[in-house]
Amino acid sequence: MSKLIITIAPTGNVPTKETNPNTPVTPDEIVEDIVRCRELGASIAHIHVRDKEGRPTCDRHLYKEVLDKLEARGCDIITQLSTGARGGGKDADPIQWRGQMLDLNAEMASLSTGSSNFATMVNANSFELIEALANKMYDNNIKPEIEAFDLGMIDNARYLLKKGVLKAPLHFDLVMNVLGSARGTPKNLLHMVESIPPGSTFTVCGIGPAQVPMITMSMLLGGHVRTGLEDTLLYEKGVLASNVMLVERVVRIAGELGREVANPDEAREILGLQKK
Numbered sequence: 001m002s003k004l005i006i007t008i009a010p011t012g013n014v015p016t017k018e019t020n021p022n023t024p025v026t027p028d029e030i031v032e033d034i035v036r037c038r039e040l041g042a043s044i045a046h047i048h049v050r051d052k053e054g055r056p057t058c059d060r061h062l063y064k065e066v067l068d069k070l071e072a073r074g075c076d077i078i079t080q081l082s083t084g085a086r087g088g089g090k091d092a093d094p095i096q097w098r099g100q101m102l103d104l105n106a107e108m109a110s111l112s113t114g115s116s117n118f119a120t121m122v123n124a125n126s127f128e129l130i131e132a133l134a135n136k137m138y139d140n141n142i143k144p145e146i147e148a149f150d151l152g153m154i155d156n157a158r159y160l161l162k163k164g165v166l167k168a169p170l171h172f173d174l175v176m177n178v179l180g181s182a183r184g185t186p187k188n189l190l191h192m193v194e195s196i197p198p199g200s201t202f203t204v205c206g207i208g209p210a211q212v213p214m215i216t217m218s219m220l221l222g223g224h225v226r227t228g229l230e231d232t233l234l235y236e237k238g239v240l241a242s243n244v245m246l247v248e249r250v251v252r253i254a255g256e257l258g259r260e261v262a263n264p265d266e267a268r269e270i271l272g273l274q275k276k
């Protein structure tokens with residue numbers, strides 16, 4: 001079994017200072033949390049940015065600021081930019097808006113391969129949009145992380161692989177327990193893991209109370225894990241989480257299971273990334 005890649009997703013689009021004051025929102029806060037989580041064992045940072053009012057945005061300048069500041073800190077973590085549907089730009093062309101940061105010097109970006117319901121909006125990802133974002137990622141030497149919320153999104157990725165839009169080996173993030181998609185049950189996760197193309201790598205995130213069971217199961221199955229306030233505001237019932245607490249817990253569970261934690265260069269090798 002390979003070493004364990006831990007992804008930290010510190011901010012997301014949904015958490016706020018009001019719902020959890022530990023949420024990093026400004027570029028400096030985001031960088032600080034990523035640097036601390038890297039020291040604890042995270043080897044990928046899944047990055048979202050917020051505007052001055054704290055609202056989600058895809059603003060290229062803000063992404064650049066985070067990347068530049070990480071570099072200035074000498075942080076060697078793998079950077080993964082979000083192209084998710086909740087990143088603002090309501091009246092913008094989604095291909096332009098959601099792909100605007102893909103020419104930056106990042107190593108990975110998220111790519112949703114299907115549509116679903118979110119709590120307050122539709123997570124709309126047409127094939128036209130997916131293909132355009134994927135093309136821009138490959139043009140910029142960025143490896144997509146395929147965000148699959150249910151089985152259909154895995155099948156869409158298989159279709160896009162066959163069509164030549166996506167390139168093997170694929171890397172998935174199996175996102176379990178998002179309202180509107182597959183619940184975070186062992187049976188659902190096992191079926192999804194068994195449905196990804198052979199030779200793929202995968203990570204798992206469990207939203208809210210599904211966090212610990214889903215990431216633990218992924219470790220047992222040879223997968224990788226994602227954690228962070230994007231995925232759960234609470235550490236446990238009644239206890240607000242911080243990104244540091246969440247990474248520390250993952251490292252502790254991995255230790256108990258005898259799974260060694262990968263550093264960023266080892267993660268690059270597992271994922272087939274060429275360091276920029």
Ligand code: MG
Binds near residue numbers: 009012046048084110
């Ligand atoms: Mg995200």
